[in-house]
Amino acid sequence: MSISPKAALLEEYAGIAQALSAPxxxxxxxxxxxxxxxxxxVAAKTGLSVANCSQHLQQLRRxxxxxxxxxxxxxxxxxxxxxxxxxxxxxxxxxxxxxxxxDDILRGLAGGTDAPEPVARTELARRMAMGAVTVLDVRxxxxxxxxxxxxxxxVMVSDLATFADGVDAGAQIVAYCRGPYCVYAHEAxxxxxxxxxxARRMEGGLPEWQADGxxxxxxxxxxxx
Amino acid sequence: MSISPKAALLEEYAGIAQALSAPxxxxxxxxxxxxxxxxxxVAAKTGLSVANCSQHLQQLRRxxxxxxxxxxxxxxxxxxxxxxxxxxxxxxxxxxxxxxxxDDILRGLAGGTDAPEPVARTELARRMAMGAVTVLDVRxxxxxxxxxxxxxxxVMVSDLATFADGVDAGAQIVAYCRGPYCVYAHEAxxxxxxxxxxARRMEGGLPEWQADGxxxxxxxxxxxx
DNA sequence: GTCATATTCAAGTGATCGCTTGAATATACC
DNA sequence: GGTATATTCAAGCGATCACTTGAATATGAC
Numbered sequence: 001m002s003i004s005p006k007a008a009l010l011e012e013y014a015g016i017a018q019a020l021s022a023p024x025x026x027x028x029x030x031x032x033x034x035x036x037x038x039x040x041x042v043a044a045k046t047g048l049s050v051a052n053c054s055q056h057l058q059q060l061r062r063x064x065x066x067x068x069x070x071x072x073x074x075x076x077x078x079x080x081x082x083x084x085x086x087x088x089x090x091x092x093x094x095x096x097x098x099x100x101x102x103d104d105i106l107r108g109l110a111g112g113t114d115a116p117e118p119v120a121r122t123e124l125a126r127r128m129a130m131g132a133v134t135v136l137d138v139r140x141x142x143x144x145x146x147x148x149x150x151x152x153x154x155v156m157v158s159d160l161a162t163f164a165d166g167v168d169a170g171a172q173i174v175a176y177c178r179g180p181y182c183v184y185a186h187e188a189x190x191x192x193x194x195x196x197x198x199a200r201r202m203e204g205g206l207p208e209w210q211a212d213g214x215x216x217x218x219x220x221x222x223x224x225x
Numbered sequence: 226m227s228i229s230p231k232a233a234l235l236e237e238y239a240g241i242a243q244a245l246s247a248p249x250x251x252x253x254x255x256x257x258x259x260x261x262x263x264x265x266x267v268a269a270k271t272g273l274s275v276a277n278c279s280q281h282l283q284q285l286r287r288x289x290x291x292x293x294x295x296x297x298x299x300x301x302x303x304x305x306x307x308x309x310x311x312x313x314x315x316x317x318x319x320x321x322x323x324x325x326x327x328d329d330i331l332r333g334l335a336g337g338t339d340a341p342e343p344v345a346r347t348e349l350a351r352r353m354a355m356g357a358v359t360v361l362d363v364r365x366x367x368x369x370x371x372x373x374x375x376x377x378x379x380v381m382v383s384d385l386a387t388f389a390d391g392v393d394a395g396a397q398i399v400a401y402c403r404g405p406y407c408v409y410a411h412e413a414x415x416x417x418x419x420x421x422x423x424a425r426r427m428e429g430g431l432p433e434w435q436a437d438g439x440x441x442x443x444x445x446x447x448x449x450x
Numbered sequence: 451g452t453c454a455t456a457t458t459c460a461a462g463t464g465a466t467c468g469c470t471t472g473a474a475t476a477t478a479c480c
Numbered sequence: 481g482g483t484a485t486a487t488t489c490a491a492g493c494g495a496t497c498a499c500t501t502g503a504a505t506a507t508g509a510c
Binding site: 018022024048049051052055056070072073074 | 497498499500501502506507508
């Protein structure tokens, strides 16, 4: 110990960045952004093994990004600071700006057609107030049930075809999913545009919408898993 | 190849975080935030070996955080996006919020006395306009020469004692240095307060001041940029 | 108490990282 | 051309990391 304080500080900062430096931990954080969960809840959602998940979660806790509380025999993990989302957003922005590869990947998702600019959340709220837009929630049904943008329709990516058939050709559609790391909305927009519909993505995802202080709806009989 | 696009995206994001996960690279970025430099320029400033520095810089370039241009026999590196600074700021904020250890380290710097809240940059600008404050630049002389807040006095940390002697007891002093990772301003504030002076830190550092779009002064015979 | 569930710990493995050392490359000046 | 300067490359070493496997611990139900 007793190295220079400056070096100690830098190690703290680097430690936080390192916590974000594994893809597995980013997916875990993305999950926790949807709401607090137990270890095997995240494990099931992310496809990681339980032990692996536990270790990642402990690492995130050591970095101060998540906190844990005991609830019966389960240990519930949650994001410790909403600003963690900002950090992930910034990572996303920087990646999109700086690295052409990200564009390539997203363009690949979009099937080669250029995706339009995403719709800002304030802009979406304005259009919703005018009833001028159909909002599409492309997340799994249980996450939709826990919380969603009021008036949003929940459609799985696999059911997009049937959804598209029942929509007016001129309708304006805005899709959202979990957030910047989530590709569901990208896929949905690509699929709908391929059908000639006017579909765009919302900027960010539901966590960002909530972080703005906007209302969400939840279905009755709320489950937390 | 051809893993899932989602995984590929996550790896891009994780790659950026990983670029920030080494203390050495954070100090390099902090240096580059002061202005573009060649490899051995950063090496000299950071105390790292030239080869090591070169490799870190290439890693940062691979992550898209810096760009390089050739200038004669030197290769000049610079930050590729000012938002990188925001990212580092957020890292700093999260560290300060989430980890008690950071407070401990900073308190150790302050010699046990509680440091006051830093002064927001807008607040500082307002007070400067009223002439109600002495601004202290605690960075090395060459960095001060390249750019500094107009009206700021450049004092090395080692010369603080003589500076303190020549100051009115009631004067309000605001110190700044390179940015959130830099501890000079912390040390200066601690030293001045130990002498009974009313000293506080400016929030952020000179790069953040510039990122706000505020004016800076440079000494004549400007070195490089 | 026994049993089942949820989480954590501990050991092991292959891969990557940070750093050093020494050689290789590129550019400018003579 | 040769020589000096600035940067990059390549190999090697110890440390750390992500993940797996299997055992250990803690809580609640019986």
